[in-house]
Amino acid sequence: MAETQVVIIAHNDLDGIAAASVIYRALKLRGAKIKLLYSQPHSIEKILLMASKPKLPSKIYIVDIAFNESAKEKLLNSLKELAKRNVKIVWIDHHPSTIRFARELKESGVEVHAASTLSVAPIVRKIFLEKTDDPEFYEKILMLGEAGDRARTLRQNKALSEIYESVSFALEEDPMDFELRQHLTRLWGEKKQLIDDLIALKAEKGRKRYDEIVSVAQDHVIADTSKLKILDMTGKTMKGFSGRLAVETVEKEGKVVAVMLRSGYDEMVVVLRVPKSLNINAGELARELGLKLNGSGGGHPKAAAVRLPISKKMDVVKLLLQKVG
Structure with a gap:
């Protein structure tokens, strides 16, 4: 039996990456071959084109990405074309614009899982957590995602709080470092490892850069009431x-x-x-x-x-x- 070709397009922040890691694990256990891509709302159409090459996947998951209202017709047409070519598209999100356009998305052939939550993690938890082989580990990953979107505090869990600080600084150090995002998704989704030397090194670099930004921020205030x-x-x-x-x-x-x-x-x-x-x-x-x-x-x-x-x-x-x- 041929492997199922799947593309996961995740928001490139911590909440999106955490959610993608849980979905990745659940699908891998079922034999899927997975391509990982990352996007923001304004670039989702371009990333959808990348997802379709070199050949069409059987399924595309769009995770934690708000529907881009400013490109509504173009985006809906792209989704319709993919659906016509027998690509199943699943959009999992918690942003208001995706909820507002859920009907149009469904009419375009998209399966929508959208809810007004502070993070995408509760939606992913409900659908995928029990489909992993280690719900306890992946619950920690979803908690990190929730912390990333300020939907949860980790103050009572010192060890996980320290992981959160390192991972978030590492990701913020370069928001366009998609190789790092793939590395982290696989670190969690394949190796079941919370952190490694690469993430720790990037985190240290990020902390230093942020300290520099904070030191000059007050010099750039242009309005203060x-x-x-x-x-x-x-x-x-x-x-x-x-x-x-x-x-x-x-x-x-x-x-x-x-x-x-x-x-x-x-x-x-x-x-x-x-x-x-x-x-x-x-x-x-x-x-x-x-x-x-x-x-x-x-x-x-x-x-x-x-x-x-x-x-x-x-x-x-x-x-x-x-x-x-």
């Missing part, structure tokens, strides 16, 4: 540390934090984080910024991001000051 702080980090190499910087600033100051970073020659990403104490929806704010300023954005009530032309920088500042105060 009682409810809002905006940091313009477009002139700095941020790697994958914008979310960490935003979260730590929120925890320290109790206000909405926006971190601007460059993404390519003429684009920027604005990372938004909102404290629990404020009744402001980060996801809706990011979506509105995208619609008004020729970009695309979204996320969750307390964590979101929007991709925009870098020329819109001061428009972002103006709109955020109007909306947040």
Whole structure:
């Protein structure tokens, strides 16, 4: 019997990689041959093309990736074409945009498992955990994923908390290091090993880089009110540390934090984080910024991001000051 050809396309953050590792293990035990790819919402269509080469797989899992509303028709058409060619597509996600477009996805031939959870881990836990050969180990992996999306605290588990810190710093050190992400997915999905020397080495490099970023962050504040702080980090190499910087600033100051970073020659990403104490929806704010300023954005009530032309920088500042105060 021929091996089942499967592609897993996971979000390139810790939650996505943890979920992909559990799915990887469950499918490997059933004899699947698996190709691992990683994506963000804005690049999913391009990654789908990569998934289809050199030959079509029998199944594609899209894991922890928000539906890209700004490319709605193009993306749905791509999915329909794959379905017509007998590729089964399974989309597993917890982002609001995927939930909103679940009906359109299903009509395009996609099997959708979407729920409004803080992390994709609960959905993966329900479907795949008992299909692994070591639910106790893979529960730890899912807990790491939940911690990565701030859906769980690991303070009561010192050993796992230390693993989380190392893995998250290693991944943030270079968000485009897809070889490292494959390495980690296989480390967990094949070897059942929480950490190794490569991850530890990358983590140490990441810690040093983050310390450098924190040391200059206050020099890049371009707006600061009682409810809002905006940091313009477009002139700095941020790697994958914008979310960490935003979260730590929120925890320290109790206000909405926006971190601007460059993404390519003429684009920027604005990372938004909102404290629990404020009744402001980060996801809706990011979506509105995208619609008004020729970009695309979204996320969750307390964590979101929007991709925009870098020329819109001061428009972002103006709109955020109007909306947040």
